Amino acid sequence: MSEVEDKIAALGLKLPQVVPPLAKYQPAVRSGSYVFTSGQLPMVDGALVATGKVGAEVGPEQAKELAAVCALNALAAVKSVIGDLDRIRRVVKVVGFVASAPDFTGQPGVVNGASELLGEVLGDKGVHARSAVGVAVLPVDAPVEVEIQVEIAE
Numbered sequence: 001m002s003e004v005e006d007k008i009a010a011l012g013l014k015l016p017q018v019v020p021p022l023a024k025y026q027p028a029v030r031s032g033s034y035v036f037t038s039g040q041l042p043m044v045d046g047a048l049v050a051t052g053k054v055g056a057e058v059g060p061e062q063a064k065e066l067a068a069v070c071a072l073n074a075l076a077a078v079k080s081v082i083g084d085l086d087r088i089r090r091v092v093k094v095v096g097f098v099a100s101a102p103d104f105t106g107q108p109g110v111v112n113g114a115s116e117l118l119g120e121v122l123g124d125k126g127v128h129a130r131s132a133v134g135v136a137v138l139p140v141d142a143p144v145e146v147e148i149q150v151e152i153a154e
Helices: 003-010 060-082 105-126
Strands: 028-031 034-037 090-097 131-133 145-153
Touching: 003 060, 003 105, 028 060, 034 060, 060 090, 060 105, 060 145, 090 105, 105 131, 105 145
Parallel strands: 090 131
Antiparallel strands: 028 034, 034 145, 090 145
């Protein structure tokens, strides 16, 4: 097991299998020394963990936890392309989408769930640029979607 996967396990988590695409796309692609993931939903064992809008059906703390699930799924997608997560040189960018109730403005706090998980398992390599975007709706009524871009060592 890789050092990164050991850190994931130390958090009481397990790197999941790659979530199969819901449409015509790849979970992750490599271009040169970068890997770009598709948006990852909070899927566990093939099922969406929660549905609805953050600030209505889903509370901000639950949404933050769901963003961490999305980040874990994104790491699984990266691993499917590079084979070993220890090859990650750094996370370059995280983009988080939050399906938001009309008056919800806490998108950055929700996406912190993904950022914090990446920091815990990758240390300084997990420090990244980020966008946290509120949207009206996400695929299959997911509350959160996260994509990451990582630079890898050759």
